[in-house]
Amino acid sequence: MRSVVQRVTQASVSVEGEVVGKIRAGLLIFFGVGQRDGVSDLDWLVDKIVGLRIFEDEDGKMNRSILDVGGEVLMVSQFTLYGDCRKGRRPSFSSAAPPEEAKILFEQAVEKIRGYGIHVETGVFQAEMKVELVNDGPVTMLLDSEKNF
Numbered sequence: 001m002r003s004v005v006q007r008v009t010q011a012s013v014s015v016e017g018e019v020v021g022k023i024r025a026g027l028l029i030f031f032g033v034g035q036r037d038g039v040s041d042l043d044w045l046v047d048k049i050v051g052l053r054i055f056e057d058e059d060g061k062m063n064r065s066i067l068d069v070g071g072e073v074l075m076v077s078q079f080t081l082y083g084d085c086r087k088g089r090r091p092s093f094s095s096a097a098p099p100e101e102a103k104i105l106f107e108q109a110v111e112k113i114r115g116y117g118i119h120v121e122t123g124v125f126q127a128e129m130k131v132e133l134v135n136d137g138p139v140t141m142l143l144d145s146e147k148n149f
Contacts, residue, residue: 001041001105002081004030007054007139011074013123014130021121026071028133031109032081033102034095034146041145042105046112054139062139066118073113076123076131077106099126 005027012022029049034041055064055071066073079102083091096102103125114120123129142149 001034001037001045001109001143001145002032003045003049003143004078004081005049005052005054005141005143006030006133007136008074009134009136011131011133013074013076013121014132015124015127020124020129021074021076023072023074023119023121025069025136026118027066027073028131029073029075030078030081031075031106032078033097033105034082035097037097037105037145039108042109042112044145045143046109048143050113050116050118052141054141067116072119072121074121074123075106075110075113076129077102077125 008028009025010023011028012019014020027049050067051065053065054062055066055069057063079093079096080091082096083093084095085091097105106125110120110122
């Protein structure tokens, strides 16, 4: 599983001009599922996300997590995180999980994060979405359950 995690002051996602998810300060998470991903990848990634210390403490150091600051989460499914651009100019998405499998793991991730008491909004799975955000910092982290980066 792969995620792009961005610290934001606000974020929203729209489908066909209608806002379907909106948060104030917290994390915007683009979430991709690979063919080989399972529950252990999900557990690792969710634990990493909720514990990630990328919010500033009283000394201005990134030392606080989403749990510590009481922030919100906007999760957007994004299979293009598995785009392989090493050959040619057109990305290959062959390592992305099939949509039916990815949707199940995406929904499980949302529920696991909600289980920590975090307010989570989402986009619409497999929809054409427009995402608006104000990146705070900017702070952007790349996470991969296979630890490729």
